[in-house]
Amino acid sequence: MGTVAKILQDEGYNVTLLMPLIDFTLRKPIPEIQKIKHHIQVDIDPRVLQAINALGGVKSREQTWRMKSGISGLYKIGHLLSDLYSYTCDNLFHSPELLQRLKDEHFEIGLSEPFFVCGFALFDHLGIKKIMSIDSHIGLEAPKMAHGLAMTSSFLPAAFSEGSDQMTFWERIENLYETWLNRKFALLIHNKEMEGMKGIYKGKNSWEEIMQLPAYMFTNNNPLLDFPYPRTSKFIEVGGIAAVEKKRDEVLPKEYNDILNLRNRTVLISFGSNAKSIFLPNTMKHSLIKALSTIPDVTFIWKYENKTEDIVKEFDPTIKNIFLVEWMPQQALLADPRLDLFVTHGGLASTNEVAFSGKPAVMVPVFGDQTRNSRMLERHGCALVLKKELLNSPEAIRSAVVEILNDESFSEKAKNLAQLLHNQPETPRDVFLKYFNFVARFGKPSGIDSAAAQMTTITYYHIDLIVLLFALLSFLTFLLIGAYHCSFIVFRSSPSAHQKKND
Incomplete structure (x- = not known):
């Protein structure tokens, strides 16, 4: 959201970024947000803090390394997550001063993320008619189904699936279940949000109706990278927009330049901002250190978010090829030709960044959509997927790293994919601005909503016709079988000509 806010600001739009906080570690805006001239930060509702404490506070993020990957792990804590969003939405709609301040601004356009419906309801409540959506994911099941998109679980992995597009019979059953569970997870969150705005918001009656308000739904997927699937004209793909924009600004500091010059090959390791390396179980930390130390001719730059703790020296002070950094210029490092490999969790932002960089990757999915994102790169032949449980095995880690470093085909395929992405007919930025400017000028086009959104599952998939x-x-078969048995009985019971003659 910060990226597109900056793009719109650079285009001359007067942008205000509304930030209702859920993560208490983000009270200080990140550098991207600080570039936006106008932003309103809504502090965390006390009930949110209580819910986070119920999850374990800061240590709750350690669960991401222990929970099952995909939707199964997320769904187990779904009721707690839905409370976070419900309290946040409740806090927004029951803040009279904030609502009045927003009304007084007379905003013309609203842009929000479809992981929540609260933002769209807020725009509707404020009287904003020009509404759009931008999804940091590849496109979730809930907004797709709200707009009448078919759920093609026979060949398309669910958003939080662990599978790929090549499925066996049993894998199709599993993917169908994961697709249904994704939908159920969304229902849990959105229904709680509707409860949070009750009594104040008097617009649409259901979250599906609210989800249909946007003129266009921008998604963070790219047709050259993602699995192919049916689309409607409302869904516009701008995958990689953040990766390209960040690359413009990041510069490689001198200390990283020195590290990259130490050896002929260098590997970058980062597990993102949620499943941080500091939350890794000790067994996995030690396993990683042991594995990396057995490849002394390779330099490893590992994003480890605690400067006061040198886990490498504590494990073995003689290790010289592992460098722990609390922060790193990821885009600048990925763009540097001296970097050979990225070991990442497979968050969509990192997946897009490594795809556009032309570097191969070892993907270690931790939770949510990360397995599906990893499968996208694996499908293009430029990544290996390593289950997070295998971080307990130094041999498995070493094998994955060495295989990619020693097999040039991974690097070649990664470069080919990046070349395609950088030379696609329209850049993600151009596509985004083209549709945004169109809505800013004309509003939501009439007739763009599909009638399929109003159909029941039975009519949508012709289940009633199939049953009929x-x-x-069955009736015709019954009649034919009955007629056959009747004729057989008549034939058997009729006297023969010989019998008649004797009579």
């Missing part, structure tokens, strides 16, 4: 045809076929 099956019933007719």
Whole structure:
């Protein structure tokens, strides 16, 4: 959201970024947000803090390394997550001074993320008619289904799935279940949000109706990278927009330049901002250090978010090829030709960044959509997927790293993919601005909403027709079988000509 806010600001729009906080570690805006001239920060509701404490506070993020990957792990804490969003939405709608301040601004356009419906309801409450959506994911099941998109679980992995597009019979069953669980997870969150705005918001009656308010739904997927699937004209793909924008600004500091010059090959390791390296179980930390130390001719730059703790020296002070950094210029490092490999968790931002960089990757999915994102790169032949449980095995870690470093095909395929992404007919930025400017000028086009959104599952998938045809076929079969048995009985019971003659 910070990236597109900056793009719009650079285009001359007067942008205000509304930030209702859920993560108490983000009270200080990140550098990207600080570039936005106008932003309103809504402090964390006390009930949110209580819910986070119920999850374990700061240590709750350690659960990401222990929970099951994909939607199964997320769904187990779904009721707690839905409370966070419900309290946040409640806090927004029950802040009269904030609502009045927003009304007084007379905003013309609203842009929010479809992981929540609260933002769209807020725009509707404020009387904003020009509404759009931008998804930091590849496109979640809930907004797709709210707009009448088919759920093609026979060949398309669910957003938080652990599978790929090449599925066996049992994997299709599992993917169907994961697709259904994704939908159920969204229902849990959105229904709680509706409760949070009750009594103040008097617009649409259901979250599906609220989700249909946007003129266009921008998604963070790219047709050259993602699995192919059916789309409607409302969903516009701008995958990689953040990766390209960040690359413009990041410069490689001198200390990283010195590290990159130490050896002929260098590997970058980062597990993102949620499943941080400091939350890794000690067994996994030690396993990683042991594995990396057995490849002494390779330099490893490892994002480890605690300067006061040198886990490498504590494990073995003689190790010289592992460098722990609390922060790193990820885009600048990925763009440097001296970097050979990225070991990452597979968050969509990092997946897009490594795809656009032309570097191969070892993907270690931790939770949520990260397995599906990793499978996208694996499908293009420029990544290996390593289950997070295998971080307990130094041999598995070493094998994955060495295989990619020694097999040039991974690097070649990564470069080919990056070349395609950088030369696609329209850049993600151009696509985003083209549609945004169109809505800013004309509003939501009439007739853009599909009638499929109003259909039931039974009519959408012709289940009623299939049942009718099956019933007719069964009836005709019954009649034919009955007629056959009747003719057989008549034939057997009729006297023969010989018998008649003797009579």
